[in-house]
Amino acid sequence: MLSIVHIGLPLDHPLIPVTERTKIEDRLRNLRERMTRAGYWYEIIQASPETGLSGLIHRLETQPCDGVPIGGGIVGDESMSYFMEQIIDVTHELAPKAKIMFYNHSVDVRAIVERWFGPKSG
Numbered sequence: 001m002l003s004i005v006h007i008g009l010p011l012d013h014p015l016i017p018v019t020e021r022t023k024i025e026d027r028l029r030n031l032r033e034r035m036t037r038a039g040y041w042y043e044i045i046q047a048s049p050e051t052g053l054s055g056l057i058h059r060l061e062t063q064p065c066d067g068v069p070i071g072g073g074i075v076g077d078e079s080m081s082y083f084m085e086q087i088i089d090v091t092h093e094l095a096p097k098a099k100i101m102f103y104n105h106s107v108d109v110r111a112i113v114e115r116w117f118g119p120k121s122g
């Protein structure tokens with residue numbers, strides 16, 4: 001089973017508009033359910049420059065990881081460039097074979113994962 005670790009900003013982060021948080025939370029819950037039903041081991045980790053990457057680091061040190069989609073709140077915001085570079089560096093160091101993917105809600109994350117790993121039934 002492919003192990004996918006999706007990293008994104010905490011929903012209470014100042015860059016995420018308060019009016020969007022419930023919609024994003026619902027979208028992420030639905031995404032996790034769809035990816036699990038499709039046969040992926042799928043986890044979402046929230047991190048920010050303010051809270052650091054300890055959760056991602058722990059996860060990558062303790063379990064295999066095939067792919068890391070980086071969420072649109074990080075990828076789509078120029079002020080997050082250095083933080084995104086830190087995520088890439090940590091992933092490269094701790095899971096050197098993991099594919100690093102850039103995700104935003106306009107593209108289905110399953111499609112992003114499948115362009116690297118091929119289609120999965122489910």
